[in-house]
Amino acid sequence: MRRTSPFSYRCGCCGLCCRDKVITLAPYDVMRIAAAAGLGTAQTIARYTIRRGSVLRFDVDGACAALRGGLCGIHSGRPLPCRLYPLGMERTVEGDRFIGLEAAPGSTGIYGADGTVGGFLEQQEASPYLDAVERYAGLIPLMRRRIGQQSDFEKTEPAEFRRVAVREALAETGYDHNALIGALFDSDPLSGFLIDGDRSIARHIEAVAALIDAATDAAKIAAAAVLLAVSLGYSPAVVFDGSEATIINRPDADTQP
Numbered sequence: 568m569r570r571t572s573p574f575s576y577r578c579g580c581c582g583l584c585c586r587d588k589v590i591t592l593a594p595y596d597v598m599r600i601a602a603a604a605g606l607g608t609a610q611t612i613a614r615y616t617i618r619r620g621s622v623l624r625f626d627v628d629g630a631c632a633a634l635r636g637g638l639c640g641i642h643s644g645r646p647l648p649c650r651l652y653p654l655g656m657e658r659t660v661e662g663d664r665f666i667g668l669e670a671a672p673g674s675t676g677i678y679g680a681d682g683t684v685g686g687f688l689e690q691q692e693a694s695p696y697l698d699a700v701e702r703y704a705g706l707i708p709l710m711r712r713r714i715g716q717q718s719d720f721e722k723t724e725p726a727e728f729r730r731v732a733v734r735e736a737l738a739e740t741g742y743d744h745n746a747l748i749g750a751l752f753d754s755d756p757l758s759g760f761l762i763d764g765d766r767s768i769a770r771h772i773e774a775v776a777a778l779i780d781a782a783t784d785a786a787k788i789a790a791a792a793v794l795l796a797v798s799l800g801y802s803p804a805v806v807f808d809g810s811e812a813t814i815i816n817r818p819d820a821d822t823q824p
Contacts, residue, residue, distance in 0.1 A: 579675025
């Protein structure tokens with residue numbers, strides 16, 4: 568489907584779509600969850616996420632950590648994949664394409680065709696999230712360039728370097744401390760929030776860009792770049808060869824090493 572394709576969906580508030588999913592979170596998603604929950608980004612990461620802020624936490628019973636009965640406890644700050652549901656989004660050279668996802672078994676949501684995909688996105692207030700994806704993606708070429716400046720691929724085999732970077736980025740336990748990853752997802756110290764209470768994307772990106780320019784550990788830059796790319800819906804390959812994104816914000820998919 569394209570933005571002009573007929574589509575509508577009415578949520579039944581059953582909460583069944585909020586179970587057993589993989590929901591990747593971009594830095595902007597963490598900011599919005601923090602605002603909705605009345606928490607700092609560090610507290611939000613600890614309470615609502617795994618993988619250092621890049622994936623929404625689901626409890627042992629399969630329910631989203633934010634689910635309260637059949638309702639979302641952070642609805643005003645729900646992540647982009649939740650806003651798009653029941654659509655997945657694929658980026659192609661011809662433009663954005665949308666994919667209808669299968670309903671959760673027993674779902675009371677109602678699908679229809681009395682609107683358009685574009686109208687649904689507007690209703691879900693997805694535009695700021697999609698804009699944020701584009702803006703944060705601008706950090707990836709900076710990271711790629713810095714990796715090239717700080718790497719010695721005469722001593723390090725490139726394929727092994729990539730493999731280690733992806734493994735380190737996507738590890739949920741046993742990973743090394745990475746200040747760049749912390750800066751990307753725990754944005755409050757860099758976004759201006761601690762100064763004036765405003766979580767500014769522009770200030771955050773500018774501050775992270777300065778950290779990238781100062782970074783000297785190519786392996787840690789690469790791991791941070793991979794995690795950022797995946798959080799935005801890109802394949803890890805975009806970090807190393809500049810390839811285009813494939814699928815973004817599909818709540819039943821994850822990018823694996």
